[in-house]
Amino acid sequence: MPLGSRTDCGDARFCGVEVAFACDIVDTLQRSLLCGFDFVLAPLVHPRFRRGPDYPGAFTRSDLLLTASQWSGQVVGSTSPWINPDAPQDTALRSQSEAALRQELHWAAHLSLQACILPGAGGPNQARILNQALLTLTGMALWVRVRLGGPEDAWEEWNTLRFACAHSTRLGAVLEVGAQLPSEASLARWSGENVKAIVVPTHAFTTNKRGYPVLPKKHQAFLTSMLKLGVQVVLRGAPRHTPPGGDESDAGLKLPSNPLRPYWEYLSFLFRKGEIAAEQQPAELAYRDFLQSPLQPLQDNLESQTYEVFERDATKYNTYEEAVYCALLDRVPAGSEEGTATVVMVVGAGRGPIVAACLAAAQRAKRAVRMYAVEKNPNAIVTLSHRVETEWQGKVTLVPADMREWQASEPADILVSELLGSFGDNELSPECLDGAMRFLKPGGISIPSSYTSFLHPVTTHKLWTDVAAYRDTEHFETPFVVKFHRFHTLAEPQARCLSAVFTFEHPGQQPPDNRRSISLVFKAAPPGTTVCHGLAGYFDAKLYKDVHLSIRPSTLTPKMFSWFPIYFPIKEPFVVSQGSEIRVDMWRCDGNHKVWYEWSVSCGALRGAIHNPNGRSYAVGL
Amino acid sequence: MPLGSRTDCGDARFCGVEVAFACDIVDTLQRSLLCGFDFVLAPLVHPRFRRGPDYPGAFTRSDLLLTASQWSGQVVGSTSPWINPDAPQDTALRSQSEAALRQELHWAAHLSLQACILPGAGGPNQARILNQALLTLTGMALWVRVRLGGPEDAWEEWNTLRFACAHSTRLGAVLEVGAQLPSEASLARWSGENVKAIVVPTHAFTTNKRGYPVLPKKHQAFLTSMLKLGVQVVLRGAPRHTPPGGDESDAGLKLPSNPLRPYWEYLSFLFRKGEIAAEQQPAELAYRDFLQSPLQPLQDNLESQTYEVFERDATKYNTYEEAVYCALLDRVPAGSEEGTATVVMVVGAGRGPIVAACLAAAQRAKRAVRMYAVEKNPNAIVTLSHRVETEWQGKVTLVPADMREWQASEPADILVSELLGSFGDNELSPECLDGAMRFLKPGGISIPSSYTSFLHPVTTHKLWTDVAAYRDTEHFETPFVVKFHRFHTLAEPQARCLSAVFTFEHPGQQPPDNRRSISLVFKAAPPGTTVCHGLAGYFDAKLYKDVHLSIRPSTLTPKMFSWFPIYFPIKEPFVVSQGSEIRVDMWRCDGNHKVWYEWSVSCGALRGAIHNPNGRSYAVGL
Known part of the structure; x- marks a missing residue:
């Protein structure tokens, strides 16, 4: 299935190919599968076919050409490029476009296609139609083609549509790269977004010494990073590279020759490299971007x-x-x-x-x-x-x-x-050790002797929508332990305050007071605008003198897997313009045999509400 | 995993063996697995060990003997038989029992055992402790051993506990058969219950002509029917049959000899027979006892x-x-x-x-x-x-x-x-055909010419708890299309009224009136008491003269799979004593561009509320 998350099912389907309507779909699909591709991206309707509202006959090819499982597993549909529900001052085209877009989307759903690709994010009227479709055609995803490397910031049009469609998880971006790529920092923003596929045109390839098509270094790096996030690839365009002689690796197999095969070979090579790297952390795979409630080892007994x-x-x-x-x-x-x-x-x-x-x-x-x-x-x-x-x-x-x-x-x-948790003190190490300090000799040593928590604002569509799916306040006010995977750290801390949150020392002050509060200011890193879905939290613990344990990215203890970071969600994601300041306030509170955090995040016109007042949604029992 | 539903995972684990505490658990588990068994049923604590509340040391063997995945996948624990939280007039034993039962259940949960077996349903005090445990130890199932064939009706004690524990899906029955079985009708009642395993003692086996242990015909039939429902088997007791010479089938494998192997061979043979039969309906397997919302082909377009x-x-x-x-x-x-x-x-x-x-x-x-x-x-x-x-x-x-x-x-x-649905008229065939009769010639023929719906009260723990899991009123007031699997039809219709509900004929009366109402009275079939979880609905359609299509069990059209039956849930399951009358009232209502059913079920002291007034939870749009 083109949509299935590769890492979940273990069945690697990663690469599709774009085909024309005019082709024989049965034969083309067969040839594409034989060539190695997992699915085809095909127009739903002939691009020159424009029907009026009362056209009586069949507006496209018959569904009987393929079985239902072929349609749903091996075909992604693309809507007609002439459709423009936002055409200015052309009422006829607008209304014809609305009807045609609805007809094509309903046809795609009728075929049980897992996804349909739109040529662009479009304007507000198209957004309205897509938003309606996401709510009624609930078995199908909508992917929007976003062209990278143009003069406009492609992220902006995606972002407008995504907010208009209320962050639907079935709305995805398909990034089409050109011969030139935007800056690395601009590309990095996509790693926290709901990117479903990268379209690579044949003209983006160069030729290596042996005459085979390969991608330039920058393309290669970007594609590798996206494949690692489970994103698929779609090849488009006519073959432009003719390698010398037969393909050696398939010499014995006698595959029917397909001029796109060298491209598939190259993409497959990149994909396999990533798979081999992933196999080195098998235990981690199942936890990627998976929300876990933090342990409460004080209240519950571990198993x-x-x-x-x-x-x-x-x-x-x-x-x-x-x-x-x-x-x-x-x-x-x-x-x-x-x-x-x-x-x-x-x-x-x-x-x-x-x-x-x-x-x-x-x-x-x-x-x-x-x-x-x-x-x-x-x-x-x-x-x-x-x-x-x-x-x-x-x-x-x-x-x-x-x-x-x-x-x-x-x-x-x-x-x-x-006794440390992902956020250092969140499993109540301070309170437990305060109780134990009674029997430490004066001048005695506590291991750990101190620990500090850290926070960073992040883009993480996946985690935020997983929290939102609970449709309640409680989950937005609960920190989750999570192995961040599809995310992007979007802002650096201001030099003066860094990103340190709370520090505890043992032995500490007498009498102990474990309440804390902090205000942090982050400045959004260049380039361009991005979106904030909440905060990622880490800790660094000093066990004794210079012996540390840390899960903070900049001081990470290698090969340690006992702790994943922690995610503090926020109710309302917000747009962060380049250079704007993000203010984070956080408190550690106690009372009534429990300890909890409250937090709020503000930026520009958006002033965040304080999450989790009185520990109403989440608290750790003493 | 002993608990996993076999048909879901495709990985057939069906047979365990009961072992003593005194044995070396590591060696015994190894030998049992080599013999073919999938798991062992072992006491959690030595049966002679009775500790006071302040016993300081280890009360049982170390968890380090096995890995966590062995404990959870290959061991089911049994609690100590001396424990009796309901001991009359022995306060010390009662309180010692309560503490010991809690300790053993928490230990079992600590080991991540998937299930724990109790020696019997016990009295109200044990029910209270089990009910608390079901709510706090949420990763573990509790199975209660129920002895069949004794003087008491074993179903009664199970039923009392089940109602006390609010129909928890993690409370299961383990049926222990003896040399004698109860009547077929009495056994049939269990097919709608949450039975997890059948314990078969070696003394229930007889010897066949070749000297191998086999089960008597009645046992064989009961076990086969239960295996079909996904129930597992546990062998208990010392080997009592010594087949002549070596086991031919394993001659080449040189397996270490295990005197229980001939019993396992026999049980495995019964199991494989069932698997082969199931493979003949592969399409059906995924739908067994799975709630589906009925189609609304009038309102929605089919895919x-x-x-x-x-x-x-x-x-x-x-x-x-x-x-x-x-x-x-x-x-x-x-x-x-x-x-x-x-x-x-x-x-x-x-x-x-x-x-x-x-x-x-x-x-x-x-x-x-x-x-x-x-x-x-x-x-x-x-x-x-x-x-x-x-x-x-x-x-x-x-x-x-x-x-x-x-x-x-x-x-x-x-x-x-x-246009027929599972309940005949439920996809609004009457309303659609009324609209089409305008263009039928006088004396013309409608195919189908008539159809009738039918209802039967049923025991179906699985479906009822699946509906209850939604924790709302809507789902209790919605009929679901379902391939009934673990269920029992518990009452025959009174001879005079049969179980026919609504009949429609085409062409019908003019002007048409598709509202209907009916009262049915069913008499609970012998023997003994049982429980009602709702109604199973069917239809029989006369296409033309004697050409019928039917999904009614007594007149079933063979090899037809377009329709599964329909399940009308009720909010409160109730106990049905032998011979008592079950009254079912049902209405077909229309108005406001929709059609819906309302229903109520009463029996003895329990007078049922009318479900789905005004079609508030479920209606079919016109």
């Missing part, structure tokens, strides 16, 4: 399989081991009196991965330790009990208790915890 | 692929051809004056299958006809135009019009239509 997944993150636990190792060396300088064991407490031990990391650190540092493992989840206690019996005899004291209530029998030198 | 599916129903069009053939012979007796062509009009011609059937009938009857094809869908007109040009030159006059408005140029001898 066995959740522990199992997190325990596989070797990078994270190696980094913890390194931090504990450094702290042990600092705490007990070499040559100290023997027998003075360092008291190390793991608070929130889970099934014990940090306990194991601490024991490994102690062995490596050649320091004696007295270990305590504190855990509140009775199911994890079952695992820890078995590990104490079988792996850690005499080395670890097991404490089935909530760290906020436990009365420790001796104070700790080093307190180790892994 | 090309909908026509394509219906046109494949050869039985239906052959029957139409036969009816037209008989009517032509009657209308123009052999030897009539040559040249008097019979005027045949197909009203609602679609893409022309009935037109083709009429032309074939005329050729076979050797009668001259003048054919008109009347169709309102402009997209179907495209197809018809092409067929007139290429197949039917000069034989068919095409009329793009609504039959209710068309001014015919001459009157018809025979008027053929296919």
